[in-house]
Amino acid sequence: MDAYAAVLTTDDELLDRLLTTLAAVGLEPRVLSDPGAVRAVWREATAVVIGGDKAERLAALGLPRRADVFVAGEDRDSDELCRWSVPLGAAVAALPSADSWFAAALADATGRRTGAGRLLAVVGAVGGVGSSTCAAALAVTAAADGLRTVLIDGDLRGGGLDLLLGAEQLDGWRWPQLAHATGHVGDLSGQLPYVDGIDLLTGVRGGQPTAPIEIGAEQLATVLRSTTRSHDLTIVDLPRWLSPDVLEAARRAELTLLVVRADLRGLAAAREVAAWLPSAGTQVLLRGRRVAGMSPDLVEESLGLPVVACLADEGSARLSAERGEPPGRLRRSHLGRACRQILGQLPVRQLPVRQGRS
Incomplete structure (x- = not known):
């Protein structure tokens, strides 16, 4: 099937701008005026571009x-566009200021359809x-299973x-070499x-001391677009403060893993974080000393998110860390089993073998 972008808007001025951008990147437009018509092309379209005038109806x-x-519109409507970013799971293209970024993102979408790697975010x-231990263990487990894996530290x-x-x-x-990547x-x-x-x-x-790097x-x-094209699996470890970069990574991820401490304070904190994460792709890893005493059903009811695995603290993991051994290397450990259970929620299609590394 030829690559195309589904475009939903009845704003003629916005449509003209969008058609110009799509023509520049060689992406065929399929213009729709009725949000209900998007349902038929939602899965197959290479990209979906939603005008701000239709965002509310499509989100419904x-x-x-x-x-x-x-979700696209004019610069003066940027705040309104941002309001629909999380409900739609959409990146915001406020035009014309985001023209170059938007064109690059659309061009990138056309290349990703043939062999896109998966993105897993951990927060x-x-x-x-x-x-962070869970993110590293997931990467170790995936690499041991033969997946081309990249692990990104988003919490500097x-x-x-x-x-x-x-x-x-x-x-x-390191990040300083990519701090200005666009x-x-x-x-x-x-x-x-x-x-x-x-x-x-x-x-x-x-x-030598350097100025703090903010991602x-x-x-x-930009980095995630690159790694999801070149690797089977990208794992990004995110900070718990919900900055725009955290929300962007969570929006792009097929699976966002929310790591929750198994006690009442941990559950209360998780409710605050979960409220901002996209519910459709977020699952919970419950861990801590009291994990056996906290029902997954209680956690799921409280957070409105499924519990994918429960992980009790284990002394062997602490001893391994003290010896400098990467987490997750012991496949029969509780951590190793939990990682395989989590990765099982994220079917990964291996890309063609790259020359130079096995």
Whole structure:
């Protein structure tokens, strides 16, 4: 089937601008005026572009989550467009200021249809719940299963995923080299530190002091577009504060894993975070000392999200961490089994084998 974009708007001026952009990237438009007609093309369209004039009516349909959805309008309507971003699972294209980004995103969508990797986002509901350990363990498990895996540290104020994997001394690009990335970047394989079958993107460690690096939503989206084209599985470890880059990654992810501490305070904190995450693609990993005493049914009822796995604290995991062993390497451990259970929720299609690395 030829690539095409479903365009939903009755705003003639906006439609003219959208058609010009689509022509520039070689994407055939299929213009629709009735939100109900979008349902028939929702899954098959290469991209879906929703005019701000139709956003509310389309959101009311409750269509399932998908990638490459955009809500578009004029710059002066930016606040209104942003209001529909989460309900629609859509990136905001306020025009003309976002013209170049929008064109790049549409061009990227045409390339992703032939072999898109999956994106899994991990976010902790509270500090210290072990979300970074879970993200690293998921990457170790996926790589051991033969998937081309990249692990991205989106929480540069945390302890660092490179430490968890013993990669802090390895050569390769870190976030400072990509802090100004926009539009398109090529395949990052071969540029990033590589350990145990995992490409790794983290912050800087050691050396001379540098100014703090803040990852912007556009920079993170640029990197994620690259890695989901080149890798079978991208795992991004996100901070629990809900900045635009966190919401952008959660919006793009096929699965967002919310790591919840198994006690009442952890559950209360999770409710605050879950309210901002897209419910269609978010599942819960329940972990902690008291996990056996907290019913998954209670958690699901409280959060309105399914519990994908329960993970009790285990002494062997702490001992392994103290010895510098990557988490998740012991496949029969509670953590290893939980990772396989989580990855089972995210069917991954392996991309063609890349030359140069096995």
